[in-house]
Amino acid sequence: MVLVSVSSALAQTLPSPREHFGFNIGDDYQLATYTQTEAYVKKIAAASDRTKLMDIGLTEEGRHQFMLIVSSPENLKKLARYQEISQKLARAEGLTDDQARTLANEGKAVVWIDGGLHATETVGTHQLIETIWQLVSRKDPETMRILDNTVILLTHANPDGQELVSNWYMREPKPEKRSLDNLPRLYEKYAGHDNNRDFFIMNLKETQNIGRQLFVEWFPQIMYNHHQAGPAGSILAGPPYRDPFNYVFDPLMVTGIDALGAAMINRMNVENKPGYTRLGGSVFSTWYNGGLRTTTHFHNMIGLLTEIVGGPTPEDIPLVPSRLIPNGNTPFPVTLKSGIIGSRLTTRYHSTTRCSTMLPAIATNYCLTFIRWAKTPSNGVARIIGGFRRRKSTRSIRPIRQIQKNQRRPLQTRLWRSLASFHVVVVCRLNIMIPS
Ligand SMILES: [Zn+2]
Numbered sequence: 001m002v003l004v005s006v007s008s009a010l011a012q013t014l015p016s017p018r019e020h021f022g023f024n025i026g027d028d029y030q031l032a033t034y035t036q037t038e039a040y041v042k043k044i045a046a047a048s049d050r051t052k053l054m055d056i057g058l059t060e061e062g063r064h065q066f067m068l069i070v071s072s073p074e075n076l077k078k079l080a081r082y083q084e085i086s087q088k089l090a091r092a093e094g095l096t097d098d099q100a101r102t103l104a105n106e107g108k109a110v111v112w113i114d115g116g117l118h119a120t121e122t123v124g125t126h127q128l129i130e131t132i133w134q135l136v137s138r139k140d141p142e143t144m145r146i147l148d149n150t151v152i153l154l155t156h157a158n159p160d161g162q163e164l165v166s167n168w169y170m171r172e173p174k175p176e177k178r179s180l181d182n183l184p185r186l187y188e189k190y191a192g193h194d195n196n197r198d199f200f201i202m203n204l205k206e207t208q209n210i211g212r213q214l215f216v217e218w219f220p221q222i223m224y225n226h227h228q229a230g231p232a233g234s235i236l237a238g239p240p241y242r243d244p245f246n247y248v249f250d251p252l253m254v255t256g257i258d259a260l261g262a263a264m265i266n267r268m269n270v271e272n273k274p275g276y277t278r279l280g281g282s283v284f285s286t287w288y289n290g291g292l293r294t295t296t297h298f299h300n301m302i303g304l305l306t307e308i309v310g311g312p313t314p315e316d317i318p319l320v321p322s323r324l325i326p327n328g329n330t331p332f333p334v335t336l337k338s339g340i341i342g343s344r345l346t347t348r349y350h351s352t353t354r355c356s357t358m359l360p361a362i363a364t365n366y367c368l369t370f371i372r373w374a375k376t377p378s379n380g381v382a383r384i385i386g387g388f389r390r391r392k393s394t395r396s397i398r399p400i401r402q403i404q405k406n407q408r409r410p411l412q413t414r415l416w417r418s419l420a421s422f423h424v425v426v427v428c429r430l431n432i433m434i435p436s
Helices: 002-012 017-021 034-047 073-077 079-091 097-106 122-137 141-149 159-170 192-197 205-218 251-270 292-297 343-363 365-374 377-391 395-433
Strands: 051-058 064-070 109-115 150-156 222-227 302-308
Touching: 017 034, 017 122, 034 051, 034 064, 034 122, 034 159, 051 205, 064 122, 064 159, 064 205, 073 079, 073 141, 079 097, 079 109, 079 150, 079 205, 109 122, 109 205, 122 141, 122 150, 122 159, 122 222, 141 150, 150 205, 205 292, 222 292, 251 302, 292 302
Parallel strands: 109 150, 109 222, 222 302
Antiparallel strands: 051 064, 064 150
16 A cells, blocks of 8 residues: 555656646747756656666766666666676677577667757757656556566767757747757857767767767667658658668668668558658668767667657648659658648657657567677678678688688577567567557
8 A cells, every 4th residue: 555655646746748848848939958858857767666867977068968767667676687688698708599598588678769969950859858758657558568678778969959959949039930040059069960970989978978878888779869850851761771781780780770660660650650761762871880870780789760850840841742652762651631740740750759669679679689699799790701702712811711610500590590589579569569
């Protein structure tokens, strides 16, 4: 009885975004500052037993950068263990097949979602707030399943930028006059928009804070990086990305992106939300090696990028004749009937994308962690060189060929098993994605 009354009391103190900010996330002409957002996250962390708030370091302007860990209360009690498992599987040092499978069975899928890296792309920041609210307040079976099966790392990517951009936009008292034009300075103190190009050298404090969590502390199996906007006439540009993909990456990472991309677009289509474009429908690729998303690929993480339209000021989706005929890039294009949309619609889109990301995270819990274990750096190199060797043999690759010779059989066995389990689990779980 005491527990019940305590939990209901906690639930009552969870503030909605409207109660805290004075507006719903996605309302026209409204942006939240980082000061307001940080205060909100602290309130949520104090009231919800589904959260653990982490301060991952100071920004260049001295603000505290947060990462809110969200999972079920039971999982949070064992958070250190799940973190240890994720680290062990990623580093793959001294693990046998059986040990890796045992760890994968015990562990939870770790999923990273960030927002606000490019601060003028305001949907990214605000989906982070809305996603936090949805994950801590909802009690439906899908949300409970997500909480039970995943550890979610919701990380703010650029606090200084949000503070600057939102204050600049909201300085105008008349809502209809608000604009992001003529921003007075860079929204990251030194790099501005190039804060996304800093992940190969990590000069900036925000990059270092994020890199420490991604590549030292947590090694998430899935990471999701938000941007805007995609090509004119689309609503959302997402995975998979255009060919040719970067063939340095292990093919399982590449097809992992495909698998999650398929789940995302399928969920959109089920919910009658047109405008998702992929593959050759947009310019985004896996080739820039220094971005927040693309550096994760070198660590065998399934790094996702979406580019969505929207913002606080309502805008039109233009009619682009070349996009009106459905094709493999855009199976469900925006048509004239779609009309005018504003940021509220795009926030809903991101909510859907969140679900679509989470569900495969559940489905792939077993296999992704296992796949990552199978792809030690030497294995990855051996496979690439193995393909190369069939065409051309040179002296310089002999040492690596030796590695390949030693590891080919167990690697192939492991990959086959993981692919087989992946297929079965995904097929079973995708049925759950159809909303009732
Ligand atoms: Zn961007």
